Amino acid sequence: MNLVYAASACVAIAATVMVITRRNAVHALLYLVVSLLAVAVIMLLLGAAFVAALEIIIYAGAIMVLFVFVIMLIGPRNDTVNPRTWVGPVILGLVLLAELVYVITSGKATSVAVKEVTPRQVGIALLGPYLIGVEVTAFLLLAGLVGAFHLGRRLAVSLGRKGD
Amino acid sequence: MASVPFEYGLAVAAALFLLGLVGVLVRRNLLFILLCVEIMLNAAGLAFIVAGSRWGQADGQVMFIFLLSMAAAEVAVGLALILLLYSRHKDLDSDALGVGSVQDEDERQRLARRGDA
Numbered sequence: 001m002n003l004v005y006a007a008s009a010c011v012a013i014a015a016t017v018m019v020i021t022r023r024n025a026v027h028a029l030l031y032l033v034v035s036l037l038a039v040a041v042i043m044l045l046l047g048a049a050f051v052a053a054l055e056i057i058i059y060a061g062a063i064m065v066l067f068v069f070v071i072m073l074i075g076p077r078n079d080t081v082n083p084r085t086w087v088g089p090v091i092l093g094l095v096l097l098a099e100l101v102y103v104i105t106s107g108k109a110t111s112v113a114v115k116e117v118t119p120r121q122v123g124i125a126l127l128g129p130y131l132i133g134v135e136v137t138a139f140l141l142l143a144g145l146v147g148a149f150h151l152g153r154r155l156a157v158s159l160g161r162k163g164d
Numbered sequence: 165m166a167s168v169p170f171e172y173g174l175a176v177a178a179a180l181f182l183l184g185l186v187g188v189l190v191r192r193n194l195l196f197i198l199l200c201v202e203i204m205l206n207a208a209g210l211a212f213i214v215a216g217s218r219w220g221q222a223d224g225q226v227m228f229i230f231l232l233s234m235a236a237a238e239v240a241v242g243l244a245l246i247l248l249l250y251s252r253h254k255d256l257d258s259d260a261l262g263v264g265s266v267q268d269e270d271e272r273q274r275l276a277r278r279g280d281a
Binding site: 005009012013016017019020025028029032035036039042043046047048050051054055058059062063066067069070071073074115117121122124125126130133137140141143144145147148151152154155 | 172173176179180183184186187190191193195196198199200202203206209210213214216217220221222223224225226228229230232233234235236237238239240241243244245246247248250251256
């Protein structure tokens with residue numbers, strides 16, 4: 001298990017180093033997705049399966065797609081679509097795939113010494129003692145929604161189109 | 165079958181946070197700065213998960229969920245601001261977008277004339 005942990009930690013750090021050194025934003029995003037997947041593996045090893053799934057769905061899924069939208073709106077550079085771009089992220093992703101195969105075939109995944117915190121416990125804590133936090137988060141998301149909408153309308157105006 | 169030591173998890177979180185911080189300080193493209201802020205937020209979330217796993221409590225994961233929704237709100241507003249800046253200045257270099265820059269002054273005067281500022 002320590003081997004799997006060390007491998008995913010190395011993948012996460014290597015991918016993050018690649019993110020902050022790329023010139024092209026699309027390349028950086030590809031590496032960041034790999035980095036987030038590796039961090040999700042670490043969370044899985046720490047017994048936080050629910051949060052690992054959230055990390056992939058929301059971070060690597062939703063937030064990265066927002067970044068891709070914005071990069072496409074700004075206008076990608078010509079060398080964005082290049083087969084060699086994929087080599088680095090694919091190699092790092094293959095390391096994660098090898099970990100997956102290793103954990104499944106070795107059958108050691110069920111004997112993790114870490115005490116798992118189940119989604120049930122998380123839900124009870126979230127809607128029990130932390131209920132006020134959930135409500136504040138709802139306000140925050142509403143503020144983000146209104147702010148993004150307002151800025152988007154100003155953007156439409158400054159591009160010379162009518163708002164809405 | 166040893167479990168992952170507590171310190172190693174925190175070390176990885178600290179390393180990721182430092183990388184994000186270096187990115188924020190070194191890069192000048194606003195899009196990359198926002199990406200690096202995401203890296204830092206993610207590293208902080210990983211630290212929460214490590215601590216929650218260490219004590220076997222759900223609080224760490226609850227904090228991560230709050231962090232996740234905060235990151236989503238922050239990215240939505242941040243990216244909208246970046247698009248707005250790009251549509252006005254055709255540039256995302258944080259050094260070129262200073263308050264005192266000539267470009268910005270022209271923009272303010274133009275807006276003032278139009279009665280939009």
